[in-house]
Amino acid sequence: MKKSKYSLLLVLTLVFSLILAACSGGNEGADNSKEEENNAASDVPQEFKMLDSSEIPTMDTVLAEGSTSFTYIGNVGEGLYRLDKDGKPVPAMSDGEPKVNDDKTVFTFTLRDAKWSNGDPVTAQDFVFAWQRAIDPKTASPYGPYMMGGKIKGAAEITQAGADKKEYDLNTLGVKAIDDKTLEVTLEKPVVYWEDLFAFPTFYPQNQKFVEEKGEAFASNAENLLYNGPFKMTKWEGTDAQEWVLEKNPDYWDAENVKMEKITVNVVKDSGSAVNAFEAGETDMTGLLSSDLVPQYEGDERMMSWLDASVFWLKMNQKNEALANVNIRKAIAMAFNKEDLATSILSNGSVPANYMVPKEFVNLDGKDFREANGDMLVYNVEEAKKHWEAGLKELGKTELTIRYLGGDTEASKKIDAYMKNQLETNLEGLTVELESVPFAVRLERDNAMDYDLQMAGWGPDYGNAISFADLWVTNGGSNRMGYTNEKYDELIKKAQGELATKPKENFEALQEAERILLEEDAGIAPVYQRASNILINPNLKGLVEYQYGPDYSFKWMTMQGE
Known part of the structure; x- marks a missing residue:
C-alpha cells in the first residue's frame, strides 16, 4: 500500500489502521492457526467491527493509489493472482x-x-478493458503508468504519447482476449x-458494460460497484463516508x-477514542x-x-527554487533527530x-540489501x-x-510539529x-x-x-516532486531491463541508484x-498481513467463542 499515490502511504497517523506486514511475507496475527480457524463455533456470529483512521479515497481499481483503497479493493476484488496466507502469489481468477x-x-x-456480484461471468475482456483504462492518459490513473510502464508491452509508449499530446492506440497494449476464457499478456x-504484479489491484478486471453504463457514477458508492472477490460492499456512501460494511x-x-x-468499519481519527472504543x-x-x-499494552495478548517494510521520508518539491538547491535539501535531510523522533x-x-x-526486505545470498549499502x-x-x-549563499538569501x-x-x-520545530531550531533563518x-x-x-x-x-x-527505486525516475508517475538525474534513470532502466534476470548485477545497480538519490542528490x-x-x-482469528499490495486480507478470518 504504496502504493502507490503517488501511490504513497501518505502519513495520516502514527500507524495506519491498514498496515503492511513484516518482511516474512504474509503473517497471520493473534496466533491464528488453521486449527483455530476451523473450530469457529457454529453459534458464534461470524462478524466483527474495526476502526480505520481515514476515509476511502476511491474504490476504482484504476484510480486507487493509497493503502486504504488498495486494502479494501483487495478484499472485494481479485485479479489473475492473489496473495495467500503466507504472502505468496497464487492463481485466483487464473485457473492454474x-x-x-x-x-x-x-x-x-x-x-x-467466476462471476461478478451481478451474475455476469468474469471474462478475458474484463481484464483487457480494465488494463487499457488504467494506461489510457485520459483516465489519469496515478498507478497504471507506474505499474505497467516498462513491464507490459506498449504501456510506456501510450503514456509518452499522452504526455506529448499525440495519438495513441490502446490496442497496442500487451493484453488480448483470445476468447472469453483465454487472456494473452505480452x-x-x-x-x-510477474506473479506479484498480477496479484496487485491495478491489474484487477472491470466489467466494461457496467462501468460504461454507470459513467461518472461508477465507483462513487457501494451500489455503483461490482465485486468478484471474497466480500462485497453493502454500505459505502462515497469518499466522505465515516462507515462502510463488507x-x-x-x-x-x-x-x-x-x-x-x-x-x-468506522472512521475514528483520535487514538484515545479508538482505544476507549476497543476497551469498551x-x-x-x-x-x-x-x-x-503502546508501552501500556506491552506483553498484552x-x-x-512488527517492523514492516514501509519507509517514510520528507518529499522536497523542486518546483520551489530553494528546494531545487542540493545544499538546501541536504541541510534539511540532516537537520532533524531521527532517533528522538522514533523513540x-x-x-x-x-x-x-x-x-x-527498508531493512529485512530483500537480500542476495543471505545478505540484506540494507546491510550491504549502509546508512546515508x-x-x-x-x-x-x-x-x-x-x-x-548560492540563492543570495539570508532566510527562507x-x-x-x-x-x-x-x-x-x-x-x-516535531519536524517543524527541529528544522526551524537547527537551520537559522528557516x-x-x-x-x-x-x-x-x-x-x-x-x-x-x-x-x-x-x-x-x-x-x-x-x-x-525496484518497487522503491522506480519511484524517482524522471517524469515517473510517482515522482511528483521534480527530481531528475540521468545516471539514476539509466541504472533503473538497466535494473528493469538487461539486469532483470541477473540477481547480483541487479542488486548492485539498485544499491548505486540509492546512493545517487540520497548521498549525491538528497532527492528525499x-x-x-x-x-x-x-x-x-x-x-478474532485469521487476519493475514502483507508486506506489499493490500495491507491485509480478511478472507480467512473467523470469530471464535470465548
Missing part, C-alpha cells in the same frame, strides 16, 4: 498457472469459472516478479473458504495506537506489533531510516548547518519560508509554515505538486527493491521505517 513462451514474455492465462521484457460474497468462486459474514468492546480491531499508549514521538518500535530500501543522510546538525549556509503539507490526524500533527489537511486533500495536493515539503511514505507493491530526506501496532480481539 499460465502457459509461458520460451523467453518468458508471453503469458496465456485460462480463466476459471511483457516488454522478462519480469521476475459482507461475504456468495458468488465468489472460493466462497466455501470464506467464513466471515460481515465486517463493519465496541470494536474488535483498531490500529490507532498513539505512542504513549491483544496487541500485535520519543513515535515510540512504537519504529526505527530511524537513513535509507530508501544521517542526522548531523553541524553538517546540516554547513550545507544550509552554502545553499543560502517553506510550506509544509501535513496530515490532520492526531499522530500526524505530532510528527509534523520558517516552516505548517498546514494540516485531510488525506484526500493531501492526495490532490500531491498530484498537483502543490506543496513544498510533506511527510510521505511507501510500502512496496511487489517483493523487489529519509525519516523512519515504520513499526505497526494494532489491538485485536483475541477471539
